[in-house]
Amino acid sequence: MSPVSPVSPGTPENPENPTPLVLDAAAVTRLLPPAAAADALAAALREGLDPESAAPRTAVPVPAGELLLMPAASASWAGVKIAGVAPGNPARGLPRITGSYLLLDGPSLRPVAVLDGAALTALRTPAASALAIRHLTGPGRPVRLLLFGSGPQAYGHLTAVLAEREVTEVVVVARDPGRAARLAAHARDLGVPKARTGTDADVPDADLVVCCTTARTPLFDGRLVAPGATVVAVGSHEPQARETDTELVRRSAVYVESRAAAAREAGDLLIPEAEGAIGPGHIAGTLADLVTGRAVPPGPAVPRLFKSVGMAWEDLAVAVAVYGAARALHGGSG
Numbered sequence: 001m002s003p004v005s006p007v008s009p010g011t012p013e014n015p016e017n018p019t020p021l022v023l024d025a026a027a028v029t030r031l032l033p034p035a036a037a038a039d040a041l042a043a044a045l046r047e048g049l050d051p052e053s054a055a056p057r058t059a060v061p062v063p064a065g066e067l068l069l070m071p072a073a074s075a076s077w078a079g080v081k082i083a084g085v086a087p088g089n090p091a092r093g094l095p096r097i098t099g100s101y102l103l104l105d106g107p108s109l110r111p112v113a114v115l116d117g118a119a120l121t122a123l124r125t126p127a128a129s130a131l132a133i134r135h136l137t138g139p140g141r142p143v144r145l146l147l148f149g150s151g152p153q154a155y156g157h158l159t160a161v162l163a164e165r166e167v168t169e170v171v172v173v174a175r176d177p178g179r180a181a182r183l184a185a186h187a188r189d190l191g192v193p194k195a196r197t198g199t200d201a202d203v204p205d206a207d208l209v210v211c212c213t214t215a216r217t218p219l220f221d222g223r224l225v226a227p228g229a230t231v232v233a234v235g236s237h238e239p240q241a242r243e244t245d246t247e248l249v250r251r252s253a254v255y256v257e258s259r260a261a262a263a264r265e266a267g268d269l270l271i272p273e274a275e276g277a278i279g280p281g282h283i284a285g286t287l288a289d290l291v292t293g294r295a296v297p298p299g300p301a302v303p304r305l306f307k308s309v310g311m312a313w314e315d316l317a318v319a320v321a322v323y324g325a326a327r328a329l330h331g332g333s334g
Contacts, residue, residue: 013020025119034160037127040321051258070312114117126160132306135290146206150174153212211243224250228300237309242268
């Protein structure tokens with residue numbers, strides 16, 4: 001697949017039947033840096049986008065796993081991601097998450113671009129985490145990063161964190177020691193000399209813990225998280241699955257992308273609530289609250305937890321930014 005189709009949408013060569021841009025995984029990754037993707041999310045929230053009213057994700061079980069349908073729209077743009085989650089793919093040497101994103105002009109609903117869906121997901125999920133980290137960790141303060149996971153999201157989150165904060169040490173915890181070692185080596189290649197593999201025993205020393213795994217049960221004892229540390233959990237969007245335990249949720253100031261989405265999909269919060277450990281009002285704020293200043297993180301005695309489930313408005317905001325970068329690269333046509 002060519003990164004960009006030979007005829008951009010709306011060009012004089014084909015004004016009546018414009019050809020959408022085709023942006024493959026390499027193009028999506030190359031066109032928009034992680035910090036710019038986080039900026040795109042922040043801009044959408046500052047402009048008044050309300051994640052609480054966003055359309056819910058539709059999940060359809062299929063023999064190979066699950067199909068996810070995620071539509072979103074604004075006055076200027078619309079889009080939909082169709083993603084496949086195939087748990088058996090890694091054993092075949094294929095990515096666990098596949099899919100495509102169709103971006104449309106808002107007023108006419110004319111398709112203007114098709115983006116690689118997995119690459120878009122690998123960009124927008126770390127972007128949401130990076131935006132939370134901007135507000136939940138002190139600016140200018142170096143951090144020790146503990147990273148659970150060794151897949152594409154772990155690599156994406158490493159890059160996103162490095163774009164936001166000075167990182168003095170990276171510790172990678174993963175089921176596969178070889179993959180953990182490769183990610184630690186990648187961190188050294190990115191300029192973090194102290195990068196190694198570790199275990200959950202490293203949790204107390206971490207300033208920032210990022211969980212991007214397929215785990216369905218807690219990865220570590222929440223009592224180990226240091227006061228004032230930040231935990232980001234992005235690996236699940238199912239009511240029965242979680243990466244963090246009840247104790248961490250109970251101790252923490254909790255932030256989410258949307259209260260409505262969390263109430264549908266965030267097992268990290270729904271399970272403690274079902275246990276009676278927290279009430280429905282335990283959430284301290286949303287990403288929009290942090291961006292607009294309506295919520296202020298607590299003092300250093302309290303851990304901060306950002307629980308992300310991934311939302312379609314994030315895909316749309318980042319897809320629009322990628323498309324804009326592609327148009328700028330090709331002279332603004334389209």
